[in-house]
Amino acid sequence: MVKEDKLQLLRDILLIDDREVAQAINRRIETITDTIERREKLSEKVDPIIEERLKLFVEEIPLSLGPVITDTLKKQIAESKDQVVEALYPIMGKMIKRYIQSEIELLSENMNRKVNDTFSVVAVKRKFRALFTGVKESDLMLSELDAPNVNEVFVIQKGSGILLGNLSHTATVDKDMISGMLTAIKSFVEDAFEGGGQDLEAINYELYSIHIQNFHTYYIAVVISGTYTKSFENKLENRLLKLSKSLSPRISTLTKEAIDGVLIEFFKKWRVQKK
Template identity: 55%
Template sequence: MDENDKLNILKEILLTDEREYAYNISKKIEILEKTLNERKLLSQKVDPIVDGKIDSFVENIPKTLGPTITETLKQEIKNSKDQVVEALYPIMGKMIKKYIQQEINLLSDKINQQVENSFSAKSWKRRFTSWFTGVKEEDIIISELNKAEVLQVLIIDKNSGLLIGSYEKVATIDKDMISGMLTAIKHFIEDAFQNKDQSLELIEYELYNIHIQNFISYYIAVAISGNYTTEFKNKLQDIIFDFSQNYLKLFPDPSKIEEDVLVKELSHYFNDENI
C-alpha cells in the first residue's frame, strides 16, 4: 500500500460524516425548492397558517376594530343626517305602510265579524246604545274591539317588594323580577317628589298600562292592554277594593295565603265577565 492509498483511506475516514451532512442539506434544499415551485405543495404548507391568522383576525375584530367602526359610523351619521334620512325614508315608509295596512285588514275583519252577528243580543244592545247616545254603531264596534283587558294582576309587599301572589292570562317573564322592578320604580318616583301623601298610580308602557292601587302594607298592580278609559279605571278600582275588603282583609298576613287559593280568588274577581 503506497502513500496515496493511505491518504485516500484517511480521507474516507475523516470526510464521511461531512459528505453525508452535505448530502442531507442538498436534499432538503431540493425538497424546499420543489415545494416553493409547485403550488399544490406550497398550499399544503402555507394555507393552514393563513387560515389560522384569518380566524384569529375575525375573532378579534369586535375587540380591535369594533370601537373604531362604531365611532366612525356615529360620526358619519352625525355628519350626514340628511343622507341617512333620505336612504332610510323609503324603507321605513314601506314598513309603516305595510304595518298600517295589516292593522286595517285586521280591524276590517273584526268589524265584518261583528256585523255578521247582527242578530245577536249584543248587537241589539249596541244598536240601542247608538240610538240613545247618538254615537255611531261603527264607533261603538271599534271601541269594543279595542276594549281594555286585564292581562296580569300582582299583589306586592309595599316595603320589601316581594311578590305575595299573582294571576295572569298570558305567561310572562319572572314575576318576582317584575314585582321588584315595579317597587323600585314606585319608590324612586315617590321619593323624587318628596311627598309622602301621594303615590304612583299609573305606569304607561307603549301599548300597555299598569294600574297601581296602594294599600297600607301592600299594593296591587294590574297590567292592562287596550283602551284604558276612566270608566274602565273606575270599574277596576271597585273590583280591587272589593277583593281587598272581602278577601285579603280576612288574613292578617296576606303572604301566608296558599298560592293556589290566592290565584283562584284573583281569577274569580278579575275575569272578563266582572270587568
C-alpha cells in the same frame, strides 16, 4: 478434505442466515395476524359502546351546550346592540309594515260592520252609553273592538317590593324581578315629585297599561292589554276593593301559594261574570 470442510461451513453459514430471515418473516406475519385478529375481536366489543356513547352525546348536547350557547348569544347581543339592530331593521321593518297594514284593514272592516249595524240592539245601547257617560260613540266602538284584557296581577309588599302573590296569563321572565322594579319605579316617582303622600296609580308602557291600587301594607298591580277605558278602570278599582276585603285582614299570614289561589279564584269568577 479441508476444501470440503470449508464448503460445508459456507453452506451452514448461508443456511443459518436463510433460516433466521425466514423465522423473522414468520414472526412478523404472526404479529400482524395476531394484531388484526385482536382488533376484530376488540371491535366487536368496543363498537357498540362507542355507538351508545355517541348516541348519548348527541342527546345530551342540547342540554349541556344549549344554556351556554344561549348565554353567549345574549351576551353578544347585549354587547353589539347597534350591529344587531342594523342587521334586523330591514326584516323587522317589513314585518311591522305588513302587520300594521293588516291591522288597519281589520279595524276598517270591523268599523264598517258596526256602522252598518246602526239599528241593532247593541248600537242602541252604545248610543245611550255615549249619551249618559259623555264618552264619544266612536271611542266606545274602538273600545269594543279592542277590549281590555287582564294579563298579569301582582300583589306586592310596600317598601320591600317582595312578591306576595301573582296571577299570570302570559309567560313572564322573572316575576320577582318585575315586582322589585315596579316598587322601585313607584317609590322614585312618588319621592321625586313630592306628592305629599300621594301614590302612583298607573304606568303606561307601549301596548300595555299597569293599574296600581294602593292599600295599607301592600299594593296590587294589574297589567292590562287593549284599550284601557275609564269605565274599565272604575270597574277594576271596584273589583280590587272587593278583593282587598278578603286579603287585607290575613295578608301577613297567607303564603304565596294561598294568595295565588285567591287571585286565580277571584279573577276566574270575574271573567265568568263578564261573559
